[in-house]
Each structure stands twice: as structure tokens, then as C-alpha cells.
Amino acid sequence: MAQFRVEFVLDQMSGKYLAELYNPENHEELIVRTEALYPSQAAAVLGLVQLFKDAILQFPRPGQPPARVVGRKPKRRGPAKAKKAKKKAAKRRKHN
Numbered sequence: 001m002a003q004f005r006v007e008f009v010l011d012q013m014s015g016k017y018l019a020e021l022y023n024p025e026n027h028e029e030l031i032v033r034t035e036a037l038y039p040s041q042a043a044a045v046l047g048l049v050q051l052f053k054d055a056i057l058q059f060p061r062p063g064q065p066p067a068r069v070v071g072r073k074p075k076r077r078g079p080a081k082a083k084k085a086k087k088k089a090a091k092r093r094k095h096n
Contacts, residue, residue, distance in 0.1 A: 008044045011036035017044040 005022040016036040023029035034051075038044035 006048060008038075008041045010041075017041050019044050019048045021048075 004024050005027050007020045007022070008017050009020060010017055014036045017038040017040065018036040019034045019038075020030055021032045023031050034044075034047070038047055
């Protein structure tokens with residue numbers, strides 16, 4: 001099981017805390033750093049816990065395929081539907 005090393009650091013400029021998350025396989029490699037958002041170290045801990053909870057809630061249930069969100073293309077109308085929509089719009093303009 002992967003164990004992340006997390007450090008909460010006080011940003012001297014803002015007086016707020018940030019969280020640093022390190023690679024579980026290489027504890028010296030920084031993976032991600034949050035912005036200095038948290039007024040206290042306890043708030044930073046709770047913020048990071050909430051971040052993990054939100055990520056876990058987006059996981060698919062066992063046996064379900066993952067939802068594809070990234071790279072989703074908008075639906076395009078075929079030439080017949082586009083022509084029909086233009087005709088309908090022209091009719092609306094004529095009656096208004």
C-alpha cells in the first residue's frame with residue numbers, strides 16, 4: 001500500500017499554510033504543492049483530507065467502466081439536421 005508523505009508548511013509571505021505531497025516510492029520527490037490557502041495547520045490537514053475524499057467520490061464503482069470526461073467531443077449535427085434548423089430559424093424570423 002502506498003504511503004504518502006505530506007508536510008504542512010507555513011508560507012512566510014501570506015502567513016497561511018500550504019500542503020506538500022511527496023512520491024510514495026521516492027520520499028524526496030515532491031509531487032504536488034497546494035497554494036497557501038489555509039489559516040492554520042489543522043485547516044490544511046482538513047483541506048487535504050477533503051481533497052482526497054472528493055477525488056475518491058469520483059472513482060467508478062467496482063465493475064463499472066470509468067467515466068470519460070477528458071477529451072469529450074461535442075455532438076455535431078448532420079447536414080440534414082443543420083439544414084432543417086436553418087429553415088426553422090428563418091421561419092421564426094419571418095413570423096416575428
